[in-house]
Amino acid sequence: MPSVRWATLSVSSICLIFSALLAATDRITEPKTTIKLTPNSAPLPQPTASSANTPKVLVYKTMLPDGSARFSDQRPVGQAFELLRFDCFACAPNSSIDWQKTPLFKQRFARLINQAAAEHQLETALIRAVIHAESAFNPNAISAKGAMGLMQLMPATMQQFQVLNGYEPEQNIRAGSQYLGQLLKDYQGDLTLALAAYNAGPGNVKRYNGIPPFAETQAYIERVQILRRRYAAD
Numbered sequence: 001m002p003s004v005r006w007a008t009l010s011v012s013s014i015c016l017i018f019s020a021l022l023a024a025t026d027r028i029t030e031p032k033t034t035i036k037l038t039p040n041s042a043p044l045p046q047p048t049a050s051s052a053n054t055p056k057v058l059v060y061k062t063m064l065p066d067g068s069a070r071f072s073d074q075r076p077v078g079q080a081f082e083l084l085r086f087d088c089f090a091c092a093p094n095s096s097i098d099w100q101k102t103p104l105f106k107q108r109f110a111r112l113i114n115q116a117a118a119e120h121q122l123e124t125a126l127i128r129a130v131i132h133a134e135s136a137f138n139p140n141a142i143s144a145k146g147a148m149g150l151m152q153l154m155p156a157t158m159q160q161f162q163v164l165n166g167y168e169p170e171q172n173i174r175a176g177s178q179y180l181g182q183l184l185k186d187y188q189g190d191l192t193l194a195l196a197a198y199n200a201g202p203g204n205v206k207r208y209n210g211i212p213p214f215a216e217t218q219a220y221i222e223r224v225q226i227l228r229r230r231y232a233a234d
Helices: 011-022 110-120 124-135 155-160 169-186 191-200 202-207 215-233
Strands: 007-009 059-063 069-072 082-084
Touching: 110 124, 110 169, 124 169, 124 191, 124 215, 155 169, 169 191, 191 202, 191 215
Parallel strands: none
Antiparallel strands: 007 069, 059 069, 059 082
């Protein structure tokens, strides 16, 4: 991938750039790399060249004195930076995680999740399961295709639901839950189709007249349902 020149951009500007590039595409076409996180995860370590979990995109973020953010695919020299690296947590078909036993995130963002569940008539267990599957509760997650935040919202989805900052948990959970609720209505309450559309895009569900034949999407649906049952039983 060609190097990205240094640029000083706000988070909303980043969203608009991704939107222009990605609005015409469905969410996935191939399996994504998984980064393993747990409820007690430390900050993400810097990857090594030999790491089997090296993601497709590395984005380095530095903050300027005026509060604006600077992003690049080149590691900054001589200054502090944050490495934004992520891809769908529950999507790798060959994941070694035991989804029946992996630790749950029982308390994180409880107020926001409860509020969104009540507003959009969703189970809190379902919202929590989707967040767990999408980002492992990492609000700074960004995927190789530009999906952002806890519920991994694509730029077009953020624009549709008027999200100004995809990393801000309240905006992200509100919009992600609203979108999930809309998909459930579109598919007459069929959770598997709603999850397929959330992961692979409604266009792919329509194209294949059901769950798309993507190993990632099929793994994602199964794992979200496992997590949902576990969160509901807790």
